[in-house]
Amino acid sequence: MRLDPVRRRLATLLAVLVATSGLALVAPAAATAAPRPLAAPGDSGDDGEGGSKSLVEQLEAASKGFVEAKEALDRSKKRQQELVAKLKEIDTELGPKQGALDEIVRRSYRTGRLGPMTALLTADSTGSMLDRAQTLETVAVKQDRAIRDLKDARARQEQAKLAIDASIRDQQKQLTIMAKRKTQAEGALKAHNATTTAADDGGGSGSTGGGSSSRAAAAPRNSDGSLPNESCTVNDPTTTGCITPRTLHAMKEAKADGFTHFVACFRHQNSGEHPQGRACDFAADRGGFGGIASGSSRDYGNRLANYFINNASRLGVLYVIWFRRIWLPSSGWKAYTRGNGDPSSDHTNHVHLSMR
Template identity: 50%
Template structure:
């Protein structure tokens, strides 16, 4: 019995060795490193970061649009004022001439005609003079009204800009309050990385971001859906040279991952390793984070978290601490959330 059992085990041993070798060769043992990181953080914090970043971006878009309208209106007002100045001068000259010479009355002009033909000529001349002078006055009044309307619109744009600046300031305060529990204040952020500029994601005609759903296939191994804007961010990040392992969609939980509006970019070449990045891996994450922040407005990025720091459009870089693990502190991956 023991011989059969030993023979049976002996017969299986080469197969076990072979399967083990194939497993190592194919990298199956590396699969756990590719699992999505447990980033920690409360739902309240993630919701606050999302809402304040969106509020800041929307206010900035409105501010930028208002500045464009103001620039256009300023040009129109300058043209109108120049035209009004010319028309006012013409009307003033007519008035001054009438004051000096006395207004030529119709009876006096007509009585001076000594023939029927001359009478008709003077009737026609009176009509031309009346139309000319009347048109000058009407044009002057219209130009003055248009200039006043342009000034009114300019004043409205100034008030709109003041309103949006106040909104942005309020969103900044809200974001700072939300981050207070996990932040110790401002930080240096990151620099360097690719100098390339991202291809901008499509915007509405007024400069705002269109609403998008989780509607396109996630090309990362996460195997889910993401928004078209998230896909563009992912593709542009990879096109800039950041091609290490990434994962976007994640089912369940709060935040942007389940909505297809976030991606995690591994610092290590082999996936999400449970260790703090150092050396070349740290430099890779630094450069990636810096590049994304420089292109945040083009891509529609809400915020970026990397290496115990978070970039928010309203606050800039701030210190950020999780629960102490590489995933929660984001020291093994860059997290990018999208509008």
């Protein structure tokens, strides 16, 4: 059917308008496959973690301080146990050593304290004088050795007692630090959250959200049991950036234990652990970061979050965020609200793992 001139002009005008404005003829853009990037720089802006830069920094400092103090406390308690066992050994030594010295003294008094001149004057002959002098020397040597052994044992006993006292003082110091760090973390969250009991959209992860019995292999540690300082030195297999060896270890352990969904670690932002190579986001969905997790994806996130919590000490976990909650080593699960309202900043489509 042919269009009259008026209709042709109207059709042409409509085509021009559609072409210039893109009205409803362009296919909707695909949902982003990564957590929302920083919207605006500055202390108050969300840096992709669902919280402000200052909050993330406070949580990082508080959690790291708490864990380091707790590990120092554990090492101090272990050292105290070793010292107590050593003290018992020394106490056991002291009895026989004191007895040996007492016996030498008793013999000396029974036979008389012979000095060189007395031995010479009372000897019947040259031979008996030499015999008595030799006996005297033998007794003196034994007595001197017994006295030294006893003094050494008592000195070691006193050193062990002092070391135990120092360990106890150190433990009290670490407990004080832990309490302060716990208060710091919870205070920062309380100030950040709209309320301290945020809703969890029905059943959240919490401490009863399902877990995993898998035991991760421990990350390498220093000879004293502490974790070595690490920087962003290894290639991130999930991006073009870098991560720390400990972060890579945690990611590999989780994968080996069956958590094989999409992962993204390094990314550029102004705060948090991602740009330091000490954080990864583990998608609840298999192929990428989708909408709010539900069903099997929600269960996967619950199990993964608890996997990292159950292995926190072995892997060197700093904190875990999942479904508007954050797990802190000092306080367990706490509300973590005021994201941007999307699944990425609310952490309802991925488990965030921060490492020491």
